[in-house]
Amino acid sequence: MGEPAIKQKPVISRFFEVRLQSVVTDVPLGFDLFLLVSGNPILFRKQKDVLTSQRLHSLLSHGGQRFLVLEEQRPLYIQSLKEMVNNPETxxxxxxxxxxxxxxxxxxxxxxxxxxxxxxxxxxxxxxxxxxxxxxxxxxxxxxxxxxxxxxxxxxxxxxxxxxxxxxxxxxxxxxxxxxxxxxxxxxxxxxxxxxxxxxxxxxxxxxxxxxxxxxxxxxxxxxxxxxxxxxxxxxxxxxxxxxxxxxxxxxxxxxxxxxxxxxxxxxxxxxxxxxxxxxxxxxxxxxxxxxxxxxxxxxxxxxxxxxxxxxxxxxxxxxxxxxxxxxxxxxxxxxxxxxxxx
Ligand SMILES: [Fe+2]
Ligand SMILES: [Fe+2]
CATH class of the missing domain: 1.10.3210.10 (Hypothetical protein af1432)
Structure with missing residues (x-):
């Protein structure tokens, strides 16, 4: 059985890893989004900042980056996913x-x-x-x-x-x-x-x-x-x-x-x-x-x-x-x- 990247490369325990495809674009973010650079989480977008779909596509096309959210913001992250699904336009x-x-x-x-x-x-x-x-x-x-x-x-x-x-x-x-x-x-x-x-x-x-x-x-x-x-x-x-x-x-x-x-x-x-x-x-x-x-x-x-x-x-x-x-x-x-x- 294969193993997710999360387990292969453990990151700082205060964070959990998210897949960028799941981050809602073009609206204010519900949580702080961090990028992992040389093993260190760097704040990439603050809560309420906007990640444009264009920027998302460019990030995805380069691949390789790992994105993290603070463990304490997990409920905010899950809430943002729920809002995405409840939106009739989704x-x-x-x-x-x-x-x-x-x-x-x-x-x-x-x-x-x-x-x-x-x-x-x-x-x-x-x-x-x-x-x-x-x-x-x-x-x-x-x-x-x-x-x-x-x-x-x-x-x-x-x-x-x-x-x-x-x-x-x-x-x-x-x-x-x-x-x-x-x-x-x-x-x-x-x-x-x-x-x-x-x-x-x-x-x-x-x-x-x-x-x-x-x-x-x-x-x-x-x-x-x-x-x-x-x-x-x-x-x-x-x-x-x-x-x-x-x-x-x-x-x-x-x-x-x-x-x-x-x-x-x-x-x-x-x-x-x-x-x-x-x-x-x-x-x-x-x-x-x-x-x-x-x-x-x-x-x-x-x-x-x-x-x-x-x-x-x-x-x-x-x-x-x-x-x-x-x-x-x-x-x-x-x-x-x-x-x-x-x-
Ligand atoms: Fe089994
Ligand atoms: Fe199984």
């Missing part, structure tokens, strides 16, 4: 950015902050917004997907899995909001157990030893332990955290559960997890198209996924590509991607 594309950015911050906290319980409270609000967004327009999911390809990977994966999970749940349960929130939380939290695993191991791109692989495979159990006393996570979402690596034919882990021994939400998250692992660009492989990914996943049948749920997911993209994937592909193992072969 385009779907910009709304997608807000959802991504806000989700990214929450998931970052889920992995970094000491108290998961506290962060989960904020995640509920976020998931509720994601449910509204995914319901609003069919192009919403496509917009969110497009943003994934050049983004930080680790936390985005959880956000993307949440989006796909909500999207499939919507197809299955219609407007049952409770179910959709459960789905979103299950997707968002599914890999939270990786908090307990050394990031060097998670990011390792060479082949894992048997022992290392066994450690990675403990993350569903770690996730269950982390969430056990967290009250506001629905039971089905907790099950999805624990069961998302079980396979329909009983060949998965941690308990080799099969068929309907696994909760439906866990099976949905399992599909979303593999789909995202294949369609997201990472440092060590190019993203493949959704139809190619579905074709590969289809090749893992029968056995890997619940056939009815997979068919429902597959309906969204029915074009077949000409690629295959070995049946033991695991979305957690970076090296597995090299097993993709052209037929």
């Amino acid at each position: 385009s779907m594309e910009v709304k997608s950015r807000y959802i991504k950015e806000s989700a990214f911050l929450h998931v970052n906290d889920l992995f970094e902050k000491e108290s998961v319980a506290e962060t989960v409270k904020g995640a509920e609000i976020l998931v509720s917004e994601m449910v509204d967004f995914v319901s609003e327009d069919v192009s919403a999911v496509a917009n969110l997907m497009q943003l994934s390809k050049h983004d930080y990977y680790t936390y985005n994966h959880c956000v993307d899995v949440a989006v796909y999970t909500i999207s499939l749940a919507k197809q299955l349960y219609g407007a049952d909001r409770e179910k959709l929130i459960q789905a979103g939380l299950g997707g968002l939290l599914h890999d939270v157990g990786k908090r307990k695993i050394d990031t060097a191991l998670i990011n390792k791109q060479t082949k894992l030893s048997q022992e290392e692989w066994l450690e990675i495979k403990k993350h569903p159990e770690y996730g269950q332990a982390i969430l056990i006393d967290v009250e506001n996570v629905p039971q089905d979402s907790k099950r999805a955290v624990y069961e998302h690596h079980e396979n329909y034919d009983g060949t998965g882990y941690p308990n080799k559960k099969r068929g309907d021994e696994v909760c439906e939400l866990s099976k949905i998250v399992a599909i979303a997890d593999v789909f995202d692992a294949l369609t997201t660009e990472r440092s060590y492989h190019k993203a493949i198209s959704p139809s190619e990914a579905l074709d590969m996943m289809f090749g893992m049948q029968p056995g890997k996924f619940d056939p009815d749920l997979f068919e429902a997911f597959n309906k969204k993209f029915d074009k077949k590509a000409n690629l295959k994937l070995l049946s033991d592909f695991d979305p957690c193992q970076a090296g597995s991607i090299t097993r993709i072969e052209k037929k």
